[in-house]
Amino acid sequence: CARLAEKSINIPTGIQTLVIPRLLGGENVLFRSPTGTGKTFAYLLPLFQRFFSVDNNGDKNRPGLRILVCAPTYELCAQIKAEADFLLRDWTAGGSSPHAGLVIGSASMGRQIEGLKKEKPPVIVGNPGRLLQLARMGKLKFNALEALVLDEGDRLLAEELRGETEELIRMLPAERLSTACSATLSVKNRERLLPLLGTPCFVGEEGEEKIVREQIEHWAFFCEGRQKISFLRSFLAAVKPRKALVFTGRSYDAGKIVSQLQHHKIPVLGLYGDMDKKDRRAAAEAFRRGKISALVSSDLASRGLDFPGITHIIALDVPSDTEAYIHRAGRTARAGKKGIMVSIGDENEMRSLAALEKKLGIKVYPKELYEGRIAAPSV
Numbered sequence: 001c002a003r004l005a006e007k008s009i010n011i012p013t014g015i016q017t018l019v020i021p022r023l024l025g026g027e028n029v030l031f032r033s034p035t036g037t038g039k040t041f042a043y044l045l046p047l048f049q050r051f052f053s054v055d056n057n058g059d060k061n062r063p064g065l066r067i068l069v070c071a072p073t074y075e076l077c078a079q080i081k082a083e084a085d086f087l088l089r090d091w092t093a094g095g096s097s098p099h100a101g102l103v104i105g106s107a108s109m110g111r112q113i114e115g116l117k118k119e120k121p122p123v124i125v126g127n128p129g130r131l132l133q134l135a136r137m138g139k140l141k142f143n144a145l146e147a148l149v150l151d152e153g154d155r156l157l158a159e160e161l162r163g164e165t166e167e168l169i170r171m172l173p174a175e176r177l178s179t180a181c182s183a184t185l186s187v188k189n190r191e192r193l194l195p196l197l198g199t200p201c202f203v204g205e206e207g208e209e210k211i212v213r214e215q216i217e218h219w220a221f222f223c224e225g226r227q228k229i230s231f232l233r234s235f236l237a238a239v240k241p242r243k244a245l246v247f248t249g250r251s252y253d254a255g256k257i258v259s260q261l262q263h264h265k266i267p268v269l270g271l272y273g274d275m276d277k278k279d280r281r282a283a284a285e286a287f288r289r290g291k292i293s294a295l296v297s298s299d300l301a302s303r304g305l306d307f308p309g310i311t312h313i314i315a316l317d318v319p320s321d322t323e324a325y326i327h328r329a330g331r332t333a334r335a336g337k338k339g340i341m342v343s344i345g346d347e348n349e350m351r352s353l354a355a356l357e358k359k360l361g362i363k364v365y366p367k368e369l370y371e372g373r374i375a376a377p378s379v
Contacts, residue, residue, distance in 0.1 A: 003086065003087065003089060003090050004041075007086075009038075009041075012038070013037050013038040013042075014033070014037065015031065015033035015037050015038060015039060015042050015203075016038050016041060016042045016045070018031065018042075018203040019031050019042040019043065019046070019180070019203055020042060020045060020046045021046075022201060022203065023043060023046035023047060023050070023178070023180060024046040024049060024050060026050075026178060027200075027201055028178065028179045028180070028197050028198050028199060028200035028201070029043075029179070029180045029181070029200055029201060029202075029203060030153075030180075030181045030183065030193065030194075030197060030200040030201070030202045030203075031180070031181070031182055031202065031203045032182065032183060033182070034208040034211065034330050034334075035305070035306050035330065035331065036306045036308065036334045036335075039151075039182050040079070040080055040083045040151070041083065041087075043149050043151075043180040043182075044080075044083060044084055044087055045087065047067050047147050047149075047178070047180070048067075048087055048088070048090075050146075050147075050178075051066050051067065051122075051146055051147065052066075052088075052122070062122075062144065063120060063144065064120070064122070064141065064143065064144025064145075065121070065122065065123075065124055065140070065141065065142065065144055065145055066122045066123065066144060066145065066146050066147065067122065067123045067124075067145075067146065067147045067148075067149070068123075068124055068126075068131070068142070068145055068147070068148050068149070068172075069084070069123070069124070069125040069126075069149040069151060070125075070126065070127070070128055070131065070148070070149065070150050070151065070156060070165065070168070071125065071126075071127065071151040071152055071156075072127060072128075072152050072155040072156055072161060072300070072303060073127070073300065073303055073305075074104050074105075074106055074127070074277050074280060074281075075271070075280060075281070075284050075302075075305050076151065076152065076303060076305060077102060077103075077104050077125045077126055077127060078102065078104075078281065079305060079306070080100075080125045080151060081100045081101075081102045081125045084100035084123050084125065085099050085100055088100065088123070098119075098121060098122050098123075099119060099121055100121055100123040100124065100125055101115060101116055101119065101121035101123070101124040101125070101126075102124075102125055102126065103116075103124055103125070103126030103127075103130050103131055103134060103140075104126055104127050104130055104277075105127055105129050105130040105133075106277040107277065109130070109133070109134075112130070112134070113134070113137075113139050116134070116139060116140065117139075124140075127161075128156060128161055128164040128165045128168050129161075129164050131168055132164050132167055132168045132171075135168065135171055142171060142172050142173060143173070145172060145173060145177065146176070146177065146178060147177065147178040147179070147180070148169070148172060148177055148178070148179045148180075149179070149180045149181070149182075150165070150179075150180070150181040150182070150183070150193075151182050152182060152183065152303055153181040153182060153183035153193055154183040154193075155300070155303055157192045157193060162192070166196065169196050174198070179197045179198065179200065181193060181197055181200070208326045208327075208329075208330035209326060209360070211330055211333050212325075212326055212329045212330060212341075212360060212362060213360065213361055213362055215333035215336075215337070215338055215339065216329055216332060216333045216338070216339045216340065216341050216362075217338070217339075217340050217341070217365070218329075218340075218341045218343070218357075218362050218363065218364040218365065219340060219341065219342045219343070219364070219365055219366075219367045219374075220342075220343050220344075220345070220350065220353055220364050220365070220366050220367065221235070221342065221343070221344045221345075221366075221367055221368065221369070222345070222346070222347075222350060222366075222368075223344050223345065223346065224346050225346055228316050228344055229256070229257055229260050229261070229316075231344060231369070232246065232257070232261070232314065232316065232344065233260070233261060233264055233266065234369055234372075235314070235342070235344075235369065236261075236266055236268075236293075236294060237266075237372070238369055238372050238373060238374060239312065239374065240293075241293060241294070241311050241312040242293065242309070242311045243287070243290065243293060243294075243307070243309050243310045243311050243312070244293060244294040244295075244310070244311065244312040244313070244314055245287075245294075245295055245297060245302070245307065245310050245312070245313050245314070245331055245332075246268075246294055246295065246296040246297065246314045246315075246316065247297060247298070247299060247302075247313065247314070247315045247316065247317075247328050248296065248297075248298060248316045248317060249298070249299065249316075249317045249319070250298070253316075254270045254271070254272035254296045254297065254298055255270055255272065255275075257270070257296050257316070258270035258296050261294070261296075266293075266294065267291075267292045267293050267294070268292055268293070268294040268295065268296060269282075269283035269286055269287065269292050269295055269296070270283060270295070270296045270297065271283050271284055271287075271295055271296070271297040271298070271302060272296075272297060272298045273298060273300060283295065284305065284307075287307055288307055288308070290309070295307070299324065299327065299328070302331075303327075307331065308334065309334075310331050310332045310334070310339065311332060311339060311340065312332065312339070312340045312341075312342060313328055313329055313331055313332050313339065313340070313341045313342065314342045314344065315328055315341070315342065315343045315344065315345075316344055317344075317345065317349065318343050318345045318349035318350070318352045318353045318356070319352075319356075320352055322356060322359050322360055325356050325360065326360070328341070329341040343364070
């Protein structure tokens with residue numbers, strides 16, 4: 001793709017080297033790789049080359065939906081659409097560049113139906129619920145579909161989205177469908193995914209576990225639950241992180257945390273499930289561009305999003321499983337850089353963290369705030 005030089009992309013990443021040739025060859029591919037390693041281009045580039053490039057026996061002017069990308073959150077869908085639109089400028093249909101359609105549950109269905117009717121996008125990105133709604137209404141046709149992508153496939157097959165995702169897949173022309181799926185492969189996820197993807201090959205590069213062990217320093221601060229927001233405010237004032245992503249396990253806590261921090265003039269915004277989509281988009285963009293130094297997010301809201309340059313991850317609760325810890329910690333230490341993972345917890349959470357430390361093979365350093373500085377515990 002000639003446009004990649006505009007993003008200073010001249011050499012494929014590890015995951016792109018593994019995935020692109022297989023998708024170009026028509027294989028079904030199941031792959032994993034940390035966020036920020038070029039996963040979106042790893043599947044978009046070969047699929048566009050196959051189905052839109054005349055030089056590759058593709059037909060850019062064939063009408064109808066050709067590629068369907070399914071993702072779990074609004075922000076991730078919007079991010080994928082932006083990358084698809086960027087690449088589609090290299091392929092013209094009828095003298096103008098086609099655009100990817102965005103189909104998401106939090107937006108006006110009427111406008112989406114009108115957009116699909118008017119623009120007839122060859123690529124659609126959406127969440128399973130709204131895609132399924134439009135398909136049931138007959139407003140979304142799959143008769144020309146040639147490829148399905150499940151981005152964050154494990155999240156799409158979690159309990160809250162599994163039924164919609166599986167019903168949507170059953171509506172597609174499986175006998176001639178190329179599939180690509182990006183997922184974290186627990187045993188349960190693998191058992192759920194494989195029957196839906198035909199006979200995929202699995203490819204992947206060294207994952208986030210190695211980054212979490214070797215490139216991230218892990219800190220632990222003891223704090224009772226009622227004092228955590230106050231402690232977070234003191235921590236941010238002491239450390240002054242260039243870019244900190246704050247995780248809380250409960251969406252409704254995120255708004256409370258943001259409002260209290262903003263009350264103390266700390267430049268922070270939130271990203272969580274029940275926000276208005278415009279506010280969510282504005283918060284993600286402000287953090288990505290460095291206009292704010294901290295973003296408070298629930299795990300699901302930030303799933304799959306790539307925020308470059310994060311220096312600190314701050315967890316206001318300690319997850320019970322290794323995958324959740326890796327998902328959080330792996331947002332820092334990108335592109336060979338170092339990062340810091342900060343866990344703030346009470347006595348029970350510190351016991352959970354000790355168990356994670358053993359399972360992951362990491363070293364967690366106890367810390368405390370002392371006179372506005374980070375220090376080792378005095379006792």
